[in-house]
Amino acid sequence: MEIVNASYLISSPSIASCPKPDRPEYAFIGRSNVGKSSLLNMLCNQEHLAKTSGSPGKTQLINHFSILSSTRKEGENVTKNNSMEWYMVDLPGYGFAKVSQNQRKQWEKMIEDYIRKRETLGVLFVLIDGRHEPQQVDLAFVDKLGDWGVPFALVFTKADKSTQREVSANVKSFLAEMRKRWEFLPPHFVTSAIKKTGRRALLEYISECNKSYKESQAG
Numbered sequence: 001m002e003i004v005n006a007s008y009l010i011s012s013p014s015i016a017s018c019p020k021p022d023r024p025e026y027a028f029i030g031r032s033n034v035g036k037s038s039l040l041n042m043l044c045n046q047e048h049l050a051k052t053s054g055s056p057g058k059t060q061l062i063n064h065f066s067i068l069s070s071t072r073k074e075g076e077n078v079t080k081n082n083s084m085e086w087y088m089v090d091l092p093g094y095g096f097a098k099v100s101q102n103q104r105k106q107w108e109k110m111i112e113d114y115i116r117k118r119e120t121l122g123v124l125f126v127l128i129d130g131r132h133e134p135q136q137v138d139l140a141f142v143d144k145l146g147d148w149g150v151p152f153a154l155v156f157t158k159a160d161k162s163t164q165r166e167v168s169a170n171v172k173s174f175l176a177e178m179r180k181r182w183e184f185l186p187p188h189f190v191t192s193a194i195k196k197t198g199r200r201a202l203l204e205y206i207s208e209c210n211k212s213y214k215e216s217q218a219g
């Protein structure tokens with residue numbers, strides 16, 4: 001699958017003002033500064049599509065991006081038959097300390113509402129900093145998703161900042177921690193927004209999810 005076009009659509013303070021749920025969408029969540037907005041830009045091959053920042057707390061609303069993708073073969077044009085429209089959604093981070101209790105509560109409510117109620121949310125990508133050993137805040141978050149029954153996949157980010165061996169060890173420990181409580185483990189990916197690592201694998205995964213969505217609509 002290739003991305004033919006990607007553009008910013010709208011920022012919403014609540015699920016009520018999100019775009020009409022008429023196509024599948026894939027959202028990025030994770031701690032502040034983990035690289036959610038950068039990953040979205042990397043996947044779309046557009047450096048400045050979603051706003052990124054060196055200081056945490058940059059993304060504060062539910063941001064929808066319209067995507068047109070195609071699974072055309074070489075030499076074919078993009079047609080209705082080989083293309084599809086869907087959304088990527090950039091969310092604010094969790095665990096961000098530099099806002100008031102009140103503001104943080106409000107964000108958490110917005111995010112929880114969105115994650116639990118958005119009927120077209122195909123997969124929630126949970127981003128985890130690949131440089132660190134399993135963090136309690138991330139493990140607690142995925143456990144909560146389990147309680148809520150939200151389908152998700154793990155994305156270990158910033159792979160360029162450590163050796164492959166270190167990232168692999170961190171991924172392994174995270175999955176080992178999950179295995180203590182989970183019978184089935186979610187799919188996982190390793191990415192670098194700088195080196196574009198993991199781009200193909202993630203896009204292929206989304207493509208498969210889009211296919212399932214299409215089939216569910218047809219049936």
Ligand SMILES: Nc1nc2c(ncn2[C@@H]2O[C@H](COP(=O)(O)OP(=O)(O)OP(=O)(O)O)[C@@H](O)[C@H]2O)c(=O)[nH]1
Nearest residue numbers: 032033034035036037038052053057058059093193
């Ligand atoms: N080296 C490296 N830096 C990255 C990568 N991804 C993101 N960064 C950097 O990490 C910082 C945070 O990136 P963002 O994409 O803004 O992170 P975010 O998760 O959207 O942050 P919030 O919106 O504040 O929650 C920026 O300085 C990015 O340049 C990566 O794969 N490798």
Ligand SMILES: [Mg+2]
Nearest residue numbers: 036037058059
């Ligand atoms: Mg962001």
